[in-house]
Amino acid sequence: MIWRIAMRNLIQHRTKTIIIGSLVALGIMLTLIGNCLITTMGSGITKSFTDNFTGEILVTASGAKAGVFGAQSDEMFGPPVISVLKDYDAALAKVKALPGLKSWTPQLSGYAVFNFEEKGSDFSLLFGIDPADYFKSMDNVNIISGRRLAPGEEGMMLNRKMQDSLKKSMSVNLKVGDTIQLNSFGDAGFKIREVPIVAIFEFKAANQRIFTPSFVDSTTLRVLLGKNVGPTEKVQVSKEATALIDANPDSLFGDDTTAAAQTVSGSGKVLTEQGLKTMLGGKVAASVPPPGGGAWNFILVRLNPGVKAEPLIKELNREFEKDGIKANAQGWQISGSPDSYTFAALGLIFNIAMILLAVVSIIIIMNTLVISVMERTSEIGTMRALGAQKMLVRKMFIAETLSVTVLFGLVGIVLGAIVVAILNVVGLPADSDFLAVIFGGKILKPVVSLKPLLTSMGLILLIGSVSWIYPVALALKVSPLKAITTD
Amino acid sequence: MSIINLSQVKKHYSLGKTTVEAVRGVDLTIEKGDFISIAGPSGSGKSTILNMIGLIDTPTEGEVTIAGENIGKLDDTGLTRLRHEAIGFIFQSFNLIPVLNTRENIEFPLLLGKNGKITAEKRDWIDFLIEEVGLGDRVKNKPNELSGGQRQRVAIARALVTKPMIVLADEPTANLDSNTGEAILELMKKINKDSGTTFIFSTHDHKVVQIADHVVRLLDGLIVEDSRRN
Ligand SMILES: Nc1ncnc2c1ncn2[C@@H]1O[C@H](COP(=O)(O)OP(=O)(O)O)[C@@H](O)[C@H]1O
Ligand SMILES: [Mg+2]
Numbered sequence: 001m002i003w004r005i006a007m008r009n010l011i012q013h014r015t016k017t018i019i020i021g022s023l024v025a026l027g028i029m030l031t032l033i034g035n036c037l038i039t040t041m042g043s044g045i046t047k048s049f050t051d052n053f054t055g056e057i058l059v060t061a062s063g064a065k066a067g068v069f070g071a072q073s074d075e076m077f078g079p080p081v082i083s084v085l086k087d088y089d090a091a092l093a094k095v096k097a098l099p100g101l102k103s104w105t106p107q108l109s110g111y112a113v114f115n116f117e118e119k120g121s122d123f124s125l126l127f128g129i130d131p132a133d134y135f136k137s138m139d140n141v142n143i144i145s146g147r148r149l150a151p152g153e154e155g156m157m158l159n160r161k162m163q164d165s166l167k168k169s170m171s172v173n174l175k176v177g178d179t180i181q182l183n184s185f186g187d188a189g190f191k192i193r194e195v196p197i198v199a200i201f202e203f204k205a206a207n208q209r210i211f212t213p214s215f216v217d218s219t220t221l222r223v224l225l226g227k228n229v230g231p232t233e234k235v236q237v238s239k240e241a242t243a244l245i246d247a248n249p250d251s252l253f254g255d256d257t258t259a260a261a262q263t264v265s266g267s268g269k270v271l272t273e274q275g276l277k278t279m280l281g282g283k284v285a286a287s288v289p290p291p292g293g294g295a296w297n298f299i300l301v302r303l304n305p306g307v308k309a310e311p312l313i314k315e316l317n318r319e320f321e322k323d324g325i326k327a328n329a330q331g332w333q334i335s336g337s338p339d340s341y342t343f344a345a346l347g348l349i350f351n352i353a354m355i356l357l358a359v360v361s362i363i364i365i366m367n368t369l370v371i372s373v374m375e376r377t378s379e380i381g382t383m384r385a386l387g388a389q390k391m392l393v394r395k396m397f398i399a400e401t402l403s404v405t406v407l408f409g410l411v412g413i414v415l416g417a418i419v420v421a422i423l424n425v426v427g428l429p430a431d432s433d434f435l436a437v438i439f440g441g442k443i444l445k446p447v448v449s450l451k452p453l454l455t456s457m458g459l460i461l462l463i464g465s466v467s468w469i470y471p472v473a474l475a476l477k478v479s480p481l482k483a484i485t486t487d
Numbered sequence: 488m489s490i491i492n493l494s495q496v497k498k499h500y501s502l503g504k505t506t507v508e509a510v511r512g513v514d515l516t517i518e519k520g521d522f523i524s525i526a527g528p529s530g531s532g533k534s535t536i537l538n539m540i541g542l543i544d545t546p547t548e549g550e551v552t553i554a555g556e557n558i559g560k561l562d563d564t565g566l567t568r569l570r571h572e573a574i575g576f577i578f579q580s581f582n583l584i585p586v587l588n589t590r591e592n593i594e595f596p597l598l599l600g601k602n603g604k605i606t607a608e609k610r611d612w613i614d615f616l617i618e619e620v621g622l623g624d625r626v627k628n629k630p631n632e633l634s635g636g637q638r639q640r641v642a643i644a645r646a647l648v649t650k651p652m653i654v655l656a657d658e659p660t661a662n663l664d665s666n667t668g669e670a671i672l673e674l675m676k677k678i679n680k681d682s683g684t685t686f687i688f689s690t691h692d693h694k695v696v697q698i699a700d701h702v703v704r705l706l707d708g709l710i711v712e713d714s715r716r717n
Contacts, residue, residue, distance in 0.1 A: 001598045008586035382582040385543055386645070387571025387599045389564060480543040480570075483582055484534065484657060 002392065006399035013372065020365050021408035024463060027357045028412030028456050029419070034350050035452030036420045037444070044441055045343050048205035049332040052140040055104075055300035056309040057316065058335060059095060061085045062326040067335025068109050068298060069125060069213070082109050084227060084295045091327035094319045095299055100307030105137040106130065106296035108218055110225045113183040114162075115192075120170040121183070124162055125213040128221030137302045139204075141215075146176035146199030149217055156180060157199040157215040165212070176200060182216075184224040191224050205441075218294065227295040301329075342434075358459055362467045369401065369471035373478070380475055381482030390476050397475055401468040409460030413453065420448050490652055490685060491517035491540055496549035498535050498708075509535040511708040512549070517687065517701075519652065522679045524699030525689040531705040533689035534657050540687065541655045542570040554652060571599055575646030577656035577675075577688075581638040583630040583645075590626045593617065593644045600649070616644040620674065636667035643674060647684065656688035660695060672698050 010017045050056050053068050060067070061083035070082055085091060088106070095104050108128030115121045131149035135141075141148075141157070149155055158174060166172040174180065174197060181194045195216060303309060309331055316329035333340040373380070380393055428444040430436040498510040510532045517523060517540075525533045538544035539551050542558055543566075551558045554573050561569065575596075576582075583592045594605060594613055605613075617623055620640035630638055639659060646654045656675065660668030672688075676698055679686045688699075696702055704712035 001595075001603070004591075005584070005586060012586050378582065379584060382578070382584065383595075383599075384567065385541070385570065385576050385582075386596045387567055387649075389567050389599075392599065480567075481538060483543070483576070483578060484538065 002395050002399050006396055006403060009400060010404060016368055017404060020368055021404055023361055023364055024405050024408040025412035025415065027361050028409045028460060029416040031354050031357065031459055032413055032416030032452055032456045033419050035455050036446045036448055038347055038350055039449050039452055040444060040446040041343065041439055044439060044444065045339065046332060048441065049335065052138065052203050052205040054332040054335045055137065056303040057301035057313055057329050058332065059085065059091050059299040059301065059327050059329050060297065062328045068107065069335055070109060070111065082297050085297055085327060087325045087327050088296050090323065090325045091320065092299060094316060094325065095301055098312055098316065100304045100312065102302040102304045103137040104299055104301050105133040107134065107298045107300055108221045109297050110221050112224050114166065115181045115183045116170060116172050119172055122166060122169065126221050127213045127215050128218040129215055130218055137300060141201040142204055144200045144202060149198055149215060154217050154220050155196045155198040157201050158197050159212045159214045160200050160202040161212040162214055163200055182224055189226065191226065193220055193224055195220055222294055358463060361463050365401065365463065365467040366470055369397065369468060370474060373471050373475045377478050377482045380478040381480050384478065384480035385483040393475050394472050397468050397472045402464045405460055405464035413456050417448050420446050488519045489516045490519045490554055492552040494550050496539065496546045496551060498539065499547045509708055513710055515703065515710065517685065519685055520683045521701050522676055522686045522699055523701040523703065524696050525687065525703050525705065526696045527691065527705035529691055532708040533705055537655050537657045537687065537689055541574055541576060542566045571596065571649065573652050575649065575651040575654040577642050577646050577654065577659045579658045579661050581642050583638055583641055585630055588627050588629050589622055589641050590617065592641050593648055596645060596649050613648060616647055620644045635663050636671065639663060639671050647678065651684065653685045653687065656686065658689055660690065
């Protein structure tokens with residue numbers, strides 16, 4: 001009976017019902033579409049960062065603020081400092097013990113100057129890798145020309161975006177087979193190294209908006225950065241790949257040198273034994289080989305499909321802390337910033353918009369119900385006079401509100417799902433780099449997933465269960481006397 | 488046997504600073520099976536008294552006893568329950584539920600009780616009432632498809648459906664033309680005689696008073712006449 005009266009009242013006051021209903025349907029539809037877009041973008045951006053740059057889990061030195069691209073916003077000037085993962089072996093042991101582990105690979109990151117003498121120079125990010133290991137874990141590049149770095153080989157895979165920008169800015173036309181001179185000047189002094197370009201490549205991900213890293217073998221980068229060169233690399237260094245720039249290099253280092261030649265930049269200092277050691281970098285360090293085959297900045301961890309990273313990150317950090325390992329596990333977001341921040345901000349804005357929408361819906365529905373209570377005072381009073389308890393009045397209004405919100409909410413969900421399905425077929429093109437980052441690719445094909453559906457349903461329930469509270473309180477105040485006094 | 492008792496009942500309404508004394512000390516006893524008219528000019532306190540008997544208003548002073556229960560002692564739930572069990576209402580402006588048809592309006596009070604199921608016995612009773620008030624061909628019509636007289640007939644059937652001891656009708660003919668009004672009163676009287684249900688109706692129309700066998704006249708909130716006819 002209550003439902004019959006509720007339904008008939010809704011039909012009776014069609015216009016009002018349709019207005020409220022369309023509002024609910026529209027709100028729910030927009031929420032669902034928005035949520036599906038955000039969720040799809042989220043998995044897109046996550047996937048492109050994890051697949052291309054960070055793995056599901058990135059292990060860094062503890063306290064390191066930097067991800068694979070270097071330090072974040074607070075580092076405005078100069079090359080970012082990326083801490084060496086000193087407890088590499090201990091950290092790796094913990095990584096290897098992770099359930100759901102698919103593979104792992106170590107990586108170095110650092111900045112170097114591409115030096116083209118009189119033509120100019122440019123600053124670029126380099127990833128130092130063990131190609132065999134790295135590409136087993138990260139299937140992230142399309143080779144445009146040339147080939148991947150071979151294990152143990154010294155050389156560079158040049159990012160096509162870098163190649164383009166060099167062409168534009170200083171008409172340097174680099175191609176496979178060319179050698180490139182890399183300089184670095186930091187705490188470890190000035191270092192020079194020349195490596196052959198073995199490939200021009202691009203990342204499969206579209207989201208290399210700011211960073212255009214190129215790959216070099218780990219030894220080369222380690223030397224440039226003045227870091228410990230492990231015994232493995234020392235053996236593997238080939239003389240062909242090593243070029244000495246300074247005057248009379250052969251007499252200084254001989255054929256089997258592991259490191260690049262160097263000069264103390266422009267200082268005219270006398271080369272003391274200590275100075276020489278510093279400049280020699282890799283070679284000198286190699287005489288006291290660190291455990292585990294040289295310094296690394298990161299361990300990139302890949303998990304089996306479907307394994308959730310969050311709990312494993314927590315577990316890893318607990319383990320690191322327990323054993324005093326100076327390492328830190330994190331998700332892709334650190335490296336992904338500022339893109340991950342942009343994305344998080346977008347999500348936040350959307351959530352706020354969604355809450356506002358819910359609040360507005362609730363207020364409008366509430367308002368309409370209040371009017372409806374006032375219009376129906378006599379009817380409510382009559383029911384009360386005929387012996388209806390307050391509970392029945394309450395139930396009647398709840399029934400009306402719930403049926404409108406649920407019915408039209410479901411309509412909204414269906415419409416939203418249809419729109420998302422159409423967008424999935426058509427695809428939303430990313431016509432700017434920014435959108436490509438946000439979309440996590442060149443085209444966004446949103447899918448309807450469980451979480452947005454649940455959110456929408458939760459929203460329906462929220463609207464349906466909150467908006468009647470005040471109007472019902474008003475309705476309950478209606479005395480049976482109103483049956484007589486209002487007509 | 489008296490089923491309604493008012494003793495020294497007063498009802499005051501405060502309107503800002505002034506107080507309206509709608510009922511100023513009324514003693515009244517109503518017997519089971521009475522067909523009683525509360526008569527008096529507009530503003531004399533008829534409605535106020537009917538409302539207190541009908542448990543939708545409470546006295547400021549004095550005691551109202553309905554079917555042995557002192558209504559001052561009941562809370563909203565208790566009043567509502569007693570109202571549902573003991574009293575049927577016929578309103579001046581009919582007060583049917585607009586979205587329900589004739590039959591549904593009549594059955595509505597039955598659904599409000601503890602046992603809200605419509606049994607076969609109850610269905611027969613509803614059928615009987617529909618025939619009794621002469622609406623056999625209007626069962627499926629909504630109130631806005633009925634004439635004033637027809638609406639009031641629905642209201643009468645609705646008031647009787649729970650088989651209450653008392654039926655209250657506050658100026659039931661005020662919104663009807665005189666012929667229809669007379670017919671409605673005749674119908675009420677017939678049911679009163681057939682079922683022994685107590686009917687209390689108010690009116691300010693002298694002619695209408697004729698039909699009652701117990702007349703209570705009010706003036707300015709006080710009883711000026713309480714007479715029985717035989
Ligand atoms: N809710 C109220 N508030 C203030 N005054 C009221 C209220 N109800 C009735 N009155 C006053 O009480 C007096 C009696 O009213 P009522 O019982 O409705 O008379 P009747 O039904 O005989 O016309 C009138 O003067 C009326 O104005
Ligand atoms: Mg009156």
